[in-house]
Amino acid sequence: MKPVPYEHIRQGMRCGDLIEWRSHTLLGYLIRWFSHQYVNHTSVVSSPDTIIESDIGGVRERFLSDELEGFNGQVFWLPLLTIHEPCRPFIKLAMTGYIGRGYDYKSFFKQIYGRVVLDAAYLFCSELAHMLYAEVGLLPKRATALQPGEFVRWRPSLFKVSDSCPHGIPFALHDNKEGSV
Secondary structure, X not given: OOOEEHHHHHHHOOOOOEEEEEEOOHHHHHHHHHXXXXXXXXXXXXXXXXXXXXXXXXXXXXXXXXXXXXXXXXXXXXXXXXXXXXXXXXXXHHHHOOOOOXXXXXXXXXXXXXXXXXXXXXXXXXXXXXXXXXXXXXXXXXXXXXXXXXXXXXOXXXXXXXXXXXXXXXXXXXXXXXXXX
């Protein structure tokens, strides 16, 4: 499916929606290879213009358009189902408690050998999303952290997905961005 331009879907994006990233980089490839997933990075929408994510700089809020600019890969939007609408303000509130926390390098590398324990002290990308959803009761605080690509498979009742777009709605910053595999 051809990516939808970000400006066409931006106003539909709401706090709590999931964004999954599939980068065409060596690191992205290695993460997908070790995790056996289609995507390699996870972030959560905080507003139609911003996302919260954890990367090597720690947990921070960023403009989604800045992240899309020059991104080499595919990006997928997974909107929360309407039934979870009451959770959105609580997800936004939970986000404020994570801004500024450090990146979980130790768990990032431990995932090469297996699953890692969910721990909020330091966070890798999907661990942050898992914690946000767990804080509002959308996911259990299970012993091990979900990896990018596991949210829909593990809890399909959270997001709007279809058989034609099982990873979410593909989108890109501009019409001319191919986002091909």
